[in-house]
Amino acid sequence: MRSEIIQNQDTPLYPISTAAKLLGISVHTLRMYERAGFILPFQKESSHRLYSQSDIERLKCIRRAINEDKISIAGIQRIQALMPCWDVIKCSQKDREHCDAFNNHAYACWMYNHKKNICENLDCKSCQVYKEFYDCARIKSKIIEITEKHESSL
């Protein structure tokens, strides 16, 4: 029987040097974006990071925000920190009391080490919030969409 590897946009494929080359940036810059929380790479057991095509598209979007819209790294972090994940995930009041993402506004929610809340065991890389809220240019329209849904459910 022929074994077939099914690949999709989320399949971890590229080592860091290839990902950096595809983006036209240095490995150092890619690591900096990672530390800033713009990307959560896949990690192999050997601790070498791998990136998917979705990761590349995500970082292209960050590059556009930096180069074309002239938004600083700190600015993008602040925009991402304002994403209303609580309205997407519909967490409880109790979850929010135990959530650094809800109670701070420095980083995107996937950057925090969640304990005692609904996100404690969540795989951020496959979370709707991480997957949908990466395009700085569209965050505002996504927030409007969520607010409208929220209001129509009242």
Ligand code: SF4
């Ligand atoms: S990170 Fe999770 S627990 Fe915290 S506010 Fe967002 S959805 Fe709720």
